[in-house]
Amino acid sequence: MNEPTACEFVPTQAIAARPGGSRVHRCGPGFRWEGIPVQEYKEAAAHWCGVTRIPLLGESGEKTAFHLRYFEIAPGGFSSFERHHHEHAVVVLRGRGEVQLGETVHELAAGDLVYVAPDEPHQFRNSAAGEPLGFLCIVDAQRDRPVLIQAAST
Amino acid sequence: MNEPTACEFVPTQAIAARPGGSRVHRCGPGFRWEGIPVQEYKEAAAHWCGVTRIPLLGESGEKTAFHLRYFEIAPGGFSSFERHHHEHAVVVLRGRGEVQLGETVHELAAGDLVYVAPDEPHQFRNSAAGEPLGFLCIVDAQRDRPVLIQAAST
Numbered sequence: 001m002n003e004p005t006a007c008e009f010v011p012t013q014a015i016a017a018r019p020g021g022s023r024v025h026r027c028g029p030g031f032r033w034e035g036i037p038v039q040e041y042k043e044a045a046a047h048w049c050g051v052t053r054i055p056l057l058g059e060s061g062e063k064t065a066f067h068l069r070y071f072e073i074a075p076g077g078f079s080s081f082e083r084h085h086h087e088h089a090v091v092v093l094r095g096r097g098e099v100q101l102g103e104t105v106h107e108l109a110a111g112d113l114v115y116v117a118p119d120e121p122h123q124f125r126n127s128a129a130g131e132p133l134g135f136l137c138i139v140d141a142q143r144d145r146p147v148l149i150q151a152a153s154t
Numbered sequence: 155m156n157e158p159t160a161c162e163f164v165p166t167q168a169i170a171a172r173p174g175g176s177r178v179h180r181c182g183p184g185f186r187w188e189g190i191p192v193q194e195y196k197e198a199a200a201h202w203c204g205v206t207r208i209p210l211l212g213e214s215g216e217k218t219a220f221h222l223r224y225f226e227i228a229p230g231g232f233s234s235f236e237r238h239h240h241e242h243a244v245v246v247l248r249g250r251g252e253v254q255l256g257e258t259v260h261e262l263a264a265g266d267l268v269y270v271a272p273d274e275p276h277q278f279r280n281s282a283a284g285e286p287l288g289f290l291c292i293v294d295a296q297r298d299r300p301v302l303i304q305a306a307s308t
Contacts, residue, residue, distance in 0.1 A: 025266065
C-alpha cells in the first residue's frame, strides 16, 4: 500500500529549516504556534478527512530521535485506519473524540494519554460537534511506513 | 558532577512495567493520569526545588527511541540550571512561569513550545503564585547526563 495515510501524507510544501538555536514558539489562539506553519495538503483521501498536521519539532534541522507533531481533526473528521510497527505516544490538548485501538473504542478528552503498541490497528475520530480534536503525537524519527487497513466509514 | 539534577533525579521507586498493549490513561483533575504514579523523591537538593516528575511513556517497557515525561514545578520552585548535549522538546500544559535559555529569559504560558538546543544552559522556573507550572518534556531515550552549572538563586 503506497497511498499516503493521514499521518504521513505528502506535504505540498517542504518543511523549512528553523534557526538551530534554543527558542520558544508561543502558542496563539486555537493552538497555532508562532513561526511554525500549518502543513498544507491538497485534499482528503477517501480514507481520511479533515486532518491538519503541524510539525512542531524534529523535522526542521533538529537532531532528535523523535518527531513531535500536532494534529487536529475537524468535527466529523477521522484519520486513516492504519497500523505500523512504530509506536505512538499521543496527548490530547483540546476537544473531544475517540480512538479505536484494535477492536476497542475509547472516548478521549483533553489531557488523556494514548499509547499505540506496535502493529495495533488504530484510528482517531472526532465525533463531537463544534470543536476540533487536537493532540500531540510523538513518533520515532526512524520509522516504518503506515499500512492502510480499510477505508473508514463515517 | 555526579549529583542528580532535577530532571534526572534518582527515584526512590523503580518505574513499574505497564501492560505491553495499546492503552488509554485518562487524565484526572490536576494533571494526574490513571495507572501512572507520581515519582517520589525524598527531598529537594540545593539546586532544584518543588519539582514533580511523572514518567508517561518510554520507561515502562515500551520500545520508543524517546521518553515522554510530565514535570510540575510548584509556585516558587525551579529546576536545576543545567546543560547537556541532548535536546529538549517542551510543551507547557498548565500554569505560567519562565525558562532561561542561555542568558535570555522567556515567559511561558499554556501551549507554548520550547526547544532547548544541544549544550544550552537552561532552567525552568515558576514565578507565578498559586498554580503549578506543568509541562511535557520529551527527550531521546539514549542521552547524556545533565551537568549542573550553578546553584539556582531564588
